[in-house]
Amino acid sequence: MYDFHKSVVYQCYFKSFYDSNGDGVGDLRGVTAKLDYLQKLGVDYIWLNPFFPSPQRDNGYDVADYCAVDPRFGTMADFEELSREAEKRGIRLMLDMVFNHTSTEHEWFQKALAGDPDYEDYYIWREGGPDGTPPNNWESKFGGNAWQYVPEKGNWYLHLFDPTQADLNWENPRVRKELQNVIRFWMGKGVKGFRFDVVNLISKGSYESDDQGDGRRFYTDGPRVHEFLHELNEATFGTDAEIITVGEMSSTSMENCYKYAGADTGELSMVFSFHHLKVDFVGNEKWVLVPFDFQKLKNILFSWQTGMSDHNAWNAVFWCNHDQPRVVSRFGDEGEYWKPSAKMLGTVIHCLRGTPYVYQGEEIGMTNPGFTSLDQYRDVESINHFHILRDRGLHEDSAYDILRVHSRDNSRTPMQWDASEGGGFSEAEPWISMNPNHKTINAASQVDDPDSIFAHYRKLIALRKQYDVIANGDFAPLDMAHPSVLAYTRRTDREDLVVINNFYRKEADWTCPVDLDGFTCLLSNYADSRAETKLHLRPYESLVLYRAN
Numbered sequence: 352m353y354d355f356h357k358s359v360v361y362q363c364y365f366k367s368f369y370d371s372n373g374d375g376v377g378d379l380r381g382v383t384a385k386l387d388y389l390q391k392l393g394v395d396y397i398w399l400n401p402f403f404p405s406p407q408r409d410n411g412y413d414v415a416d417y418c419a420v421d422p423r424f425g426t427m428a429d430f431e432e433l434s435r436e437a438e439k440r441g442i443r444l445m446l447d448m449v450f451n452h453t454s455t456e457h458e459w460f461q462k463a464l465a466g467d468p469d470y471e472d473y474y475i476w477r478e479g480g481p482d483g484t485p486p487n488n489w490e491s492k493f494g495g496n497a498w499q500y501v502p503e504k505g506n507w508y509l510h511l512f513d514p515t516q517a518d519l520n521w522e523n524p525r526v527r528k529e530l531q532n533v534i535r536f537w538m539g540k541g542v543k544g545f546r547f548d549v550v551n552l553i554s555k556g557s558y559e560s561d562d563q564g565d566g567r568r569f570y571t572d573g574p575r576v577h578e579f580l581h582e583l584n585e586a587t588f589g590t591d592a593e594i595i596t597v598g599e600m601s602s603t604s605m606e607n608c609y610k611y612a613g614a615d616t617g618e619l620s621m622v623f624s625f626h627h628l629k630v631d632f633v634g635n636e637k638w639v640l641v642p643f644d645f646q647k648l649k650n651i652l653f654s655w656q657t658g659m660s661d662h663n664a665w666n667a668v669f670w671c672n673h674d675q676p677r678v679v680s681r682f683g684d685e686g687e688y689w690k691p692s693a694k695m696l697g698t699v700i701h702c703l704r705g706t707p708y709v710y711q712g713e714e715i716g717m718t719n720p721g722f723t724s725l726d727q728y729r730d731v732e733s734i735n736h737f738h739i740l741r742d743r744g745l746h747e748d749s750a751y752d753i754l755r756v757h758s759r760d761n762s763r764t765p766m767q768w769d770a771s772e773g774g775g776f777s778e779a780e781p782w783i784s785m786n787p788n789h790k791t792i793n794a795a796s797q798v799d800d801p802d803s804i805f806a807h808y809r810k811l812i813a814l815r816k817q818y819d820v821i822a823n824g825d826f827a828p829l830d831m832a833h834p835s836v837l838a839y840t841r842r843t844d845r846e847d848l849v850v851i852n853n854f855y856r857k858e859a860d861w862t863c864p865v866d867l868d869g870f871t872c873l874l875s876n877y878a879d880s881r882a883e884t885k886l887h888l889r890p891y892e893s894l895v896l897y898r899a900n
């Protein structure tokens with residue numbers, strides 16, 4: 352059985368990682384070229400975003416063929432080389448399986464369009480209203496109605512995302528068999544990890560209009576989702592104890608996650624949930640500007656820690672991915688306290704109970720790029736919502752302010768390797784602009800600096816392997832009500848850990864409720880932090896205190 356409690360996964364949005372062939376777009380050989388860097392960081396797995404043939408309407412999450420490599424990103428031989436070279440360095444690959452929908456350019460959808468009845472039933476078709484209205488009022492996650500009319504068929508198909516991403520009909524057993532074959536294909540290539548994209552949306556309940564919202568309550572954690580995951584597990588990855596899996600769970604509930612990621616439920620190894628990242632939304636609405644709610648952040652993060660633990664289920668823990676803005680810009684400080692705040696945020700995540708995920712560039716403290724014009728944006732969701740905000744009457748400047756904070760493109764700018772003109776990402780014009788601050792924030796200036804953010808992440812990753820209490824200890828919150836300190840304990844019979852973080856630039860006095868006799872300071876972001884009961888915490892100060900019993 353692979354011990355994923357001790358592992359750390361590095362997410363490689365390879366399109367923006369490293370361009371090996373000078374076309375401005377990152378590629379698989381680019382990942383291979385940087386494996387030594389990842390080995391130095393110490394990660395166990397690389398999650399690769401989808402590299403399959405795709406029209407790239409949603410950056411590869413619109414898959415046209417699940418068992419091939421898009422020529423823009425390389426060849427199957429490049430993939431195999433990457434896999435071999437990674438293995439030599441003790442790193443495994445995790446592939447991204449986008450099974451809720453396919454691109455409308457996928458052969459299955461094309462056959463459905465051509466009227467092949469076998470393939471029509473691969474997708475979800477419904478009749479609209481007599482007056483040309485869609486089948487119901489569900490909204491696409493990318494804006495607009497979730498149904499697309501096809502005049503030749505006189506019928507509508509469901510797309511919870513872009514109109515070019517048609518939802519698959521999991522009720523059809525043939526669809527489920529096809530998807531099992533995809534997993535087997537990649538298992539045959541030695542792949543030991545799978546991430547399942549928005550996998551809690553695959554089982555649709557009833558197709559009613561939603562008089563209370565956008566329709567998500569009818570298809571989120573739907574009626575057959577556990578059965579479908581169980582079946583997929585048994586038929587494919589469940590036969591290999593070395594394989595780890597993670598499900599991306601959109602607007603999920605904790606009760607469902609106990610099953611998705613239970614140690615004995617036969618579904619997945621772990622789950623991504625997003626409630627802790629909606630603390631700068633208003634309800635489910637992200638296209639607004641409000642300060643983040645710290646108390647809510649703690650409550651959510653900590654209740655998932657205790658809830659999942661009480662039910663013997665496992666979290667993936669993270670701040671960042673290709674859909675989230677940069678965490679230093681979001682919860683930390685881009686200015687004077689850039690370094691201590693980035694380190695503090697890393698510490699919060701890496702000492703939790705769960706498998707930590709590092710998103711490329713997080714380990715060097717990359718920030719949001721601050722784009723100022725629409726032509727700098729590439730993301731379909733951001734561009735759609737810019738227009739939606741403008742249509743609602745919002746001033747252009749305010750719409751830009753919102754995009755600068757919430758756009759998914761904030762995390763998709765090229766990896767900042769060095770201070771050179773192209774930031775060491777590419778010789779050519781990159782497909783999306785590089786953040787100009789690569790002159791100061793870059794990997795080259797950090798890899799050998801013992802005080803860098805990179806060095807801090809490296810230590811965090813190593814500590815999880817060294818100390819069982821970090822990988823497997825029980826979790827308990829400390830001083831929940833404190834307005835600026837986020838603190839918790841981890842505990843096994845043999846070890847104790849106390850993790851204390853000042854989440855703000857304002858100094859804070861804090862008295863530790865745990866008796867710190869015998870504790871030492873294992874890690875901090877200030878040179879002289881000490882294990883003391885009465886602490887005067889400096890801006891973003893973060894301490895990891897340890898005692899062996």
Ligand code: GLC
Nearest residue numbers: 409412449512548549673674
């Ligand atoms: C997931 C992906 C996101 C994509 C969406 C639709 O949320 O992370 O990038 O747009 O699913 O596939």
